[in-house]
Every structure is written in C-alpha cells, then in structure tokens.
Amino acid sequence: MGAVTSLVERLRTRAGWRLTAQRRVIAQAFEGEHVHLTAEEVLARARRRMPEISLATVYNTLNELVELGELRPVHTGRGRPRYDPNTTDRHDHLVCLGCGAIHDVHGRGRVELPRAQRFGHRLVAQETIFRGYCPGCQAP
Amino acid sequence: MGAVTSLVERLRTRAGWRLTAQRRVIAQAFEGEHVHLTAEEVLARARRRMPEISLATVYNTLNELVELGELRPVHTGRGRPRYDPNTTDRHDHLVCLGCGAIHDVHGRGRVELPRAQRFGHRLVAQETIFRGYCPGCQAP
DNA sequence: ATCGGATATTAGAACGATTCTAATATTGGA
DNA sequence: TCCAATATTAGAATCGTTCTAATATCCGAT
Numbered sequence A, B: 001m002g003a004v005t006s007l008v009e010r011l012r013t014r015a016g017w018r019l020t021a022q023r024r025v026i027a028q029a030f031e032g033e034h035v036h037l038t039a040e041e042v043l044a045r046a047r048r049r050m051p052e053i054s055l056a057t058v059y060n061t062l063n064e065l066v067e068l069g070e071l072r073p074v075h076t077g078r079g080r081p082r083y084d085p086n087t088t089d090r091h092d093h094l095v096c097l098g099c100g101a102i103h104d105v106h107g108r109g110r111v112e113l114p115r116a117q118r119f120g121h122r123l124v125a126q127e128t129i130f131r132g133y134c135p136g137c138q139a140p
Numbered sequence C: 001a002t003c004g005g006a007t008a009t010t011a012g013a014a015c016g017a018t019t020c021t022a023a024t025a026t027t028g029g030a
Numbered sequence D: 001t002c003c004a005a006t007a008t009t010a011g012a013a014t015c016g017t018t019c020t021a022a023t024a025t026c027c028g029a030t
Helices: A007-012 A021-027 A040-051 A055-067 B007-012 B021-030 B039-049 B055-068
Strands: A070-073 A083-085 A092-096 A102-105 A122-133 B073-074 B082-084 B093-096 B102-105 B122-133
Touching: A007 A021, A021 A040, A021 A055, A040 A055, A055 A070, A122 B039, B007 B039, B021 B055, B039 B055, B055 B082
Parallel strands: A092 A122, B093 B122
Antiparallel strands: A070 A083, A092 A102, A122 B122, B073 B082, B093 B102
C-alpha cells in the first residue's frame, strides 16, 4: 500500500467506488511527500486542475477517504484539521503553536496502554502530537 | 500545585488577576476528579450557581485559564474541545469514537522526540490520545 | 445504442461553535 | 469618592462544516 501503490491507483481499482474526475483531482492534491492539507488547501489544489469543482465535493470526498482509511485526520489543536495521506508508516506529528506548520516525526519508543487502563475499550488508533515553536516563531 | 492547592485558591492568590464572582463559579465547575468539560458544560455548571452568567464570559475565562496554564485543552477529534483541570499529573486520554466519552489513562512508556527529529522547535507539550469504542459502543 | 436506477456533484442555505463589538458594570487604588 | 483599568454582557458577526434538494453522470441491463 502507501508507498507501493499511489492513492489514485488504489482508488481506481477499488471495487464499488467510482473514481470520478472530481475525486481524481482531490486525490492528486495529496501527491508528494509529507503533505498535511486543510480542506481549503485541498480545494485550492484541486481547482488548479478543475476550476469548477465545489467545496461540498471536497468535504464529501475527504470524509469518504477517511472512512476508507486512505486519509488520516490530524487534529493539531492549532487551526483546522489537516489530512495526512500517509496512513501506513507509523509516525507522529510536530506542530508549531506559532504558525501552525506541521512535520512528520519519528518518536523514539511507544506508549502502551495496559489492559487495565483500557476501561473495556476496543482500541483502534493512537496518536502522539508534539507541540512547540519552530525556529521562526520563538515565542511567549 | 494541582492537587495541593485548589484551582479557586490558586486563582484567588494570583497577583494581577481579579477573581470575580463569574470567574469563581467557572473555576468551581472543575471541582472533582477526572473532569473533562466542553464550554457548554461549563456554562451549564456555572449557571447552577449563577444563572445570569453569559456564554461570552465562559469563553473568555476558559481561554485565559488555558493561557495561565490552569486548564489543558483536549482535542479529541470527536466533538468539541474539552478542558482538563489536571495540568500537573502527566497522563494521556482515551476517547470513545462512539459516544465521545473520555478517560484519563496512564500509558506505559513514553515517546521521546530525539533532537534530530525536532526540526529546531522548542517543545512545550506532548499529548497521546487513544481512540476506540467503549463497552457500550462496540461498533463498525 | 438506449434506458433507468443508483450514485455523484453542486450552489446555496442552514447550522453550530466561537469570537468580536461596543455599551455597561464593577473593581481596586489614589 | 473618584477614576482609570478591567470585566461582563447581549447580540451580531464570522468561520468551518454539513445539509438540502435539484441536476448531472455513470454503468449495467436490455
């Protein structure tokens, strides 16, 4: 998955799912490495290829791709949620509280949640976010 | 701090900060352990003691308390942000993707961010969130 | 090829959460 | 007691996202 096949390629061959022109340009917005886009940014990129695409379709498609496990929403706590197409390589995120910039990072070690601490939950995901100030935003 | 002195007590003695009646009832909303309230919930609790308090004041005060380091906002990715008065004991959060319930948890181990992975950032916080489905919400 | 039902797109309205505005009230110090 | 600084408030404004319902497109069956 992930690096092996491209997002567009995977969507193209997904049974029971139509890869329309709109969905294609939305998927293409995520090409390249280390992309973490807001809905608005996805719209802007999609419009470069298809100027008439609507914001509603962007939201619809983003929600579907999250549902399909192809995008991972990242709640930075600074501005709006961002969407990360890298759902296969385990990684964390580093967010600048000044400008909102976001980096993929590979933390050392892992937090485990012992059974006794799960309160009967079935775990499906875990996320670590680091916050700080980037070199350009040294601050309060 | 934290458990040693109560939030209201700390605010009462904070220089250059007026502990008004409104701010007091907002702080009192966080009494008790393991509380994670939305702004709306804070308003509801504050109104039990002061029915005429306004939502604007709740938002103003919550933002100030976060600024002062007395509340920690928790971005669960499910519903609105919650505010956690426990800013001193290191802990993580477990969120139910079904009903949005949230638990304090103590994960085992820790994620470290090596200097080489900090991209020059000065780190100020780190947060791990576990997501899953609680016993009442066994799901999709 | 054509039809028909299912699916997708769209503009714009609606919604919910939060912030802003600007007028009024309260505070604490001179 | 007076004054300036600070806090509160209702309601308007803003922002991001979802909803609505009308139109368009797709794909399989004929």
